[in-house]
Amino acid sequence: MVLKTNRKIGLLIKTGLMVIVAGCISGSALGQSAHVNPWAPKPLGTLPPPASLSKGVWLKGELHMHSRHSKESSNNSISKIIAFCKLVGIDFLAITDHDNHVEGDVAHNTWADPEFKSDSVLLLYAAEWTTTRGHGNAFSAKPYDHQKLYDVRDQRDTVVGRIKNSLGIHLSANHPSGKDHFGYSYDMVNSIEVWNSAIWSKNANAIMIWDDMLSSGRKLTGRGGSDAHHGVPVGDEKASPNTYQAKANYAGTPTTWVFATARTKQAVIDALTNGRVSISSNPYAPRVEFYADLNGDDKMDMMMGDNVKATGKPVKFKVQLTGNSIRDTTYTINIVKNGNPFTSLKMDGKTPVVEFTDTPAIAGRTYYRVTVEGPATPYPQVPQSAALSGNMVGLSNPICFNFDPNF
Ligand SMILES: [Zn+2]
Ligand SMILES: [Zn+2]
Numbered sequence: 001m002v003l004k005t006n007r008k009i010g011l012l013i014k015t016g017l018m019v020i021v022a023g024c025i026s027g028s029a030l031g032q033s034a035h036v037n038p039w040a041p042k043p044l045g046t047l048p049p050p051a052s053l054s055k056g057v058w059l060k061g062e063l064h065m066h067s068r069h070s071k072e073s074s075n076n077s078i079s080k081i082i083a084f085c086k087l088v089g090i091d092f093l094a095i096t097d098h099d100n101h102v103e104g105d106v107a108h109n110t111w112a113d114p115e116f117k118s119d120s121v122l123l124l125y126a127a128e129w130t131t132t133r134g135h136g137n138a139f140s141a142k143p144y145d146h147q148k149l150y151d152v153r154d155q156r157d158t159v160v161g162r163i164k165n166s167l168g169i170h171l172s173a174n175h176p177s178g179k180d181h182f183g184y185s186y187d188m189v190n191s192i193e194v195w196n197s198a199i200w201s202k203n204a205n206a207i208m209i210w211d212d213m214l215s216s217g218r219k220l221t222g223r224g225g226s227d228a229h230h231g232v233p234v235g236d237e238k239a240s241p242n243t244y245q246a247k248a249n250y251a252g253t254p255t256t257w258v259f260a261t262a263r264t265k266q267a268v269i270d271a272l273t274n275g276r277v278s279i280s281s282n283p284y285a286p287r288v289e290f291y292a293d294l295n296g297d298d299k300m301d302m303m304m305g306d307n308v309k310a311t312g313k314p315v316k317f318k319v320q321l322t323g324n325s326i327r328d329t330t331y332t333i334n335i336v337k338n339g340n341p342f343t344s345l346k347m348d349g350k351t352p353v354v355e356f357t358d359t360p361a362i363a364g365r366t367y368y369r370v371t372v373e374g375p376a377t378p379y380p381q382v383p384q385s386a387a388l389s390g391n392m393v394g395l396s397n398p399i400c401f402n403f404d405p406n407f
Contacts, residue, residue, distance in 0.1 A: 041364065041365075041404065044309060044402060044404060047307060047308055047309055047405065048405075049308075050301065050302040050303070050306040050308065051261070051274075051276075051306075053291070053300055053301075053302075053303055055261065056259050056260055056261045056262075056267075056276075057259075057260055057262065057263055058257055058258070058259055058260075058287065058322075059091040059092055059122075059257070059258055059260050059263065059268060060089065060090055060091055060092075060252075060255050060256070060257050060280075060283055060287075061090055061091055061092035061093060061094070061122075061255070061256050061257075061258065061268065062085065062090055062092075062093050062094065062225070062226060062251040062252055062255070062256070063094045063096070063124075063126075063137065063139070063172075063193075063223055063224065063225045063256050063272075064094065064096050064128070064137060064174065064193065064196070064224075064225025064226060064227045064228075065081060065093065065094065065095050065096060065225070065226060065227075065228055065251060066095070066096065066097055066098070066128075066227070066228065066229040067081055067095050067097055067110060067113075069095075069097040069101065069102065069109045069110045069113070070097040070098045070101055070128075070229060071098070071101045072229060073097075073229040073230060074229070074230045074231070074240035074242055074243065075230060075231040075232065075233045075234075075237050075239075075240065075243065075246070076228075076229065076230060076231035077115060077231070078095060078110070078113050078115035078116050079115040080231050080234070081093070081095065081231070081251060082115070082118050082121055082123070084231075084250070084251050084381070085121050085251050085252075086118075086120055086121060087381065088251070088252055088283045088284075088379075088381055089283055090121060090251060090252055090255070090283055091121065091122060091263070092121065092122040092123075092124060092258075092265070092268045093118075093121050093122070093123055093124065093251070094124040094126035094137065094139055094225075095110055095116075095123070095126060096126045096127055096128040096137045096225075097109070097110045097127060097128065098127075098128050098130040099127045099128065099129055099130055099146060099149075099150045100130040100131075100150070101130075103150070104146060104147040104149075104150025104151060105146075105147060106127040106146045106147075107143065107145075107146060107147070110127065111125060111143060122263070122264070122265050122268060123265075124139050124140065124141065124265055124268065124269070125139075125140040125141070125142060125143050125144060126138060126139050126140070127146050128174065129149055129150070129153065129171075130180075131153040131154070132153070132154065133153075133182075133183035133184055134174070134180050134181050134182045134183035134184070135174040135175065135180045135181075135182060136171055136172055136173055136174050136182050136184070136189065137171070137172045137174055137193070137225070138167075138169045138170070138171055138172075139169065139170040139171075139172065139269055139272065140167075140168070140169045140170065140269065141264070141265035141266040141268070141269050142265075142266075144167045144168065144169055145167060146167075148163055148166075148167060149163060149164065149167060149169070157184055157185040157187075157188065160184060160188060161185070161187070161188040164188055170190045170191065170269050170272055170273055171188060171189045171190055172189055172190060172191040172192065172193060172223060173186060173189045173191070173192045173193060173220075174193045174196070174225070174227075175193055175196045175206070175227065176192055176193065176205075176206045176209045176210075177203075177204075177205030177206045177208075177209060178196065178202065178206075186213055186218060186220065187218070189220065190220065190221065190272070190273050191220055191221035191222070191223045191272060191273070192206070192209065192210050192213065192220050192221070192222055192223070193206065193223060193224065193225050194206050194207055194210045194222035194223065194224070194279070194395070195222075195223075195224035195225075195254045195279050195395070196224070196225055196226075196227055197225075197226055197227050197228075197249050197253065197388075198226065198248060198249040198253035198254070198281075198382070198384075198385035198388040198389050199249070199388045199389075200281070200388065200389045200390055200392040201390065210222050211336070211339035212339070214339070214367055214369075214398060214400075215338055215339045215365075215367075217365060217403065217404065217407045218407065219275065219307065219398075219400060219403045219405075219407070221272055221273065221274075221275040221277050221305065221397055222277070222279065222369075222395070222397055223256045223272060223277060223279065224254035224255065224256045224279040225254075225256070226249050226250060226251060226252065226253045226254070227249075228245070228246070228249050228250045228251060228253075229242065229245070230242045230243055230245045230246050231246055231250070232246045232247070246382075247382060247383055247384050247385075248382065248384040248385055248388060249382065249385060249388070250381070250382045250385070252282050252283040252379070252382070253281070253282055253379070253382055253385040253388075253389070254279050254280060254281050254282065254389070255279065255280045255281075255282055255283045255285070256272075256277060256278075256279050257277065257278050257279070257280060257287050258271035258272055258276060258277050259271055259276040259277075259303070260276075271305075274305050275304060275305025275306075275397040275398070276303060276304060276305040276306075276397070277304070277305060277397045278290070278304060278394055278395065278396045278397060279394055279395050280393065280394040281376065281377065281379075281385075281386070281389040281392055281393055281394065282377060282379040282382065282385060282386070282389075283379070284323075284324055284377050284378070284379055285323070285324065285376075285377040285379075285393055285394060286321035286322060286323040286324055286325040286352065286372075286377070286393065286394065287321065287322045287323050287394065288319065288320075288321060288370060288372050288393075288394040288395060288396045289303065289304075289319070289320050289321075289322055289396070290303060290304040290317070290318070290319050290368075290369070290370050290396040290397075290399060291303050291304075291317070291318045291320075291399075292306075292315050292316065292317050292318070292399050293315065293316040293317075293318070294308065294311070294313070294315055295313070296313075296314070296316065298316075300318060302399060303399070304369070304370075304396045304397040304398060304399055305397050305398075305399075306399060306400065307400035307401070307402075307403045307405070308400075308401060309401065309402060310360040310361060310362050310366065310401040310402055311362070312359065312362045313359065314357050314358065314359045315357065315358060315359065315360060316355055316356075316357050317335075317355060317356050317357070317358070317368060317399070318353060318354075318355050319333050319335075319345075319347070319353070319354050319355075319370050319372075319396075320352055320353045320354075321347070321352035321353075321372065321393075321394075322352075324377055325349050325352040326349045326374070326375055326377070327349045327350045328349060328350075329349040329374055329375050330346050330347065330348060330349065330374070331346070331347040331349065331352065331372055331373065331374035331393065332344060332345075332346060332347075332372070332373040332374065333345040333346070333347050333354050333370060333371075333372055334370065334371045334372075334373070335356065335368060335369075335370055336368065336369050336370070336371070337358070337366065337367070337368050338365075338366060338367060342358070342368065343356060347372075349374075360401040360402075361401075361402075363402075364402060365400070365401065365402045365403055366400075366401040366402065367398035367399065367400045367401070367403070368398060368399050369395070369396050369397065369398040369399075370395065370396040371392070371394075371395045371396075372392075372393040372394045372395065373391045373392060373393060374391060374393045375391065375393075376389060376390070376391065376393075377393075
C-alpha cells in the first residue's frame with residue numbers, strides 16, 4: 001500500500017516536471033516570437049467576380065498526341081488523327097510532337113504539314129518541349145516562335161521563364177511523376193498533366209504534386225492527355241511492334257473538357273489557363289461539373305477554376321455529372337479539401353447531382369476538388385482503354401478561396 005502511494009507520488013512528480021519542462025519550452029518559444037515572416041500572406045485586395053456560369057460552351061479535347069513527325073510514332077499521320085477526333089466528337093486537339101526530333105523547328109514540320117488543317121476540329125499550335133530536364137507541352141491559339149523555347153532549354157529557369165512569357169504561350173508540365181518528368185520550376189507553368197494516358201493508376205504521384213502546388217498557393221490547372229504515339233494501320237501501312245497500343249490508348253483517353261466563352265482556339269487556351277476544366281476517362285464518359293453557391297440562394301455563383309474571398313459563411317457545393325451517366329448505378333464522389341480527403345458521397349446515376357456544405361476559413365487559402373468513381377463508359381473506338389482506367393470516371397479542377405492572383 002505504501003509502495004503504491006509512493007509510486008503514485010513519483011508519477012505525479014514526474015508529470016509535474018514534464019508540465020514544467022513543457023512550460024519552459026513554450027515560454028522560451030514565446031520569448032523569441034518577435035520574428036515576422038516577410039513572406040507571410042498579405043491581406044488580399046479585391047478579387048474580380050467569377051465570370052458568367054452560363055455564357056459559354058463546353059468543349060472536349062485531346063491535349064497530348066504525337067503524329068508521324070515524332071520519330072518513335074507509327075501509323076499516325078495528322079489526317080488520321082484529325083479524322084478520328086471528328087469521328088468521336090473531339091472539339092479541340094493539340095498535336096504535340098517532340099521538338100527535339102526536328103531541332104525545334106516545329107513550324108516547318110508538324111505545323112507546315114499539308115494535313116494540318118480542319119474545318120471542324122480546333123487545332124492548337126503546340127509541341128512537346130523535349131529537354132534534358134524533362135517534358136512540357138506548349139499550347140497557343142496562333143503560331144509562335146517555338147524555336148526560341150527549344151533554344152533556351154538548358155538555360156536557368158529565370159531565363160526560360162522570360163522567354164516563355166515573351167512568346168505568350170501556355171506551358172504545361174507533362175507526366176510530372178513519370179519518366180522524363182517535368183524538371184523545371186512549376187512557377188513558369190500554367191497547368192499540369194494530372195492524367196496521362198488511359199492507365200489511370202500511374203497518375204497517383206502526379207496528383208500528389210498537383211495538391212502540393214495548390215496547397216502552396218500555385219493555382220495550376222489540372223489537365224489530361226493521352227500521349228498516344230501509335231495509330232491503327234490502314235491500307236498498305238504495316239503494323240509496328242507498338243500497334244497494339246492504339247486500341248488501348250488513343251485520342252480522348254482521357255478527355256479534357258473546358259468551359260470556353262466561345263468556340264475558338266483562344267477561348268480554349270483561356271479556359272485551360274483559368275481552370276474551368278474537368279477531365280473524363282473518354283469522350284463518351286460523363287463530364288464532372290463542380291459549382292458553389294456562396295449566399296444560400298440556391299443559385300450557383302462560381303465553378304471549378306474560380307477563386308473568391310471567403311466570407312466566413314457556409315458555402316453550398318454542387319457536383320453534377322452531365323452526359324452519359326449510367327442510370328442504374330451509384331457513383332462515388334470523393335471531395336478533396338486542401339489536399340486531404342474531406343468527405344465521400346454517393347450519387348444516384350438517375351439524378352446525378354450531390355451537394356455538401358462547408359465553411360472555408362476566413363484566413364488563409366482553401367480549395368476543394370472532386371474525383372468521381374463508378375463503372376467505366378465503353379469507348380468502342382479504343383476498346384481496351386476502359387479496363388485501364390478502371391473505375392475512374394472523372395475529376396474536377398478546384399474551387400478556390402483566398403488564392404492570391406498575384407502570387
Ligand atoms: Zn513526354
Ligand atoms: Zn508525349
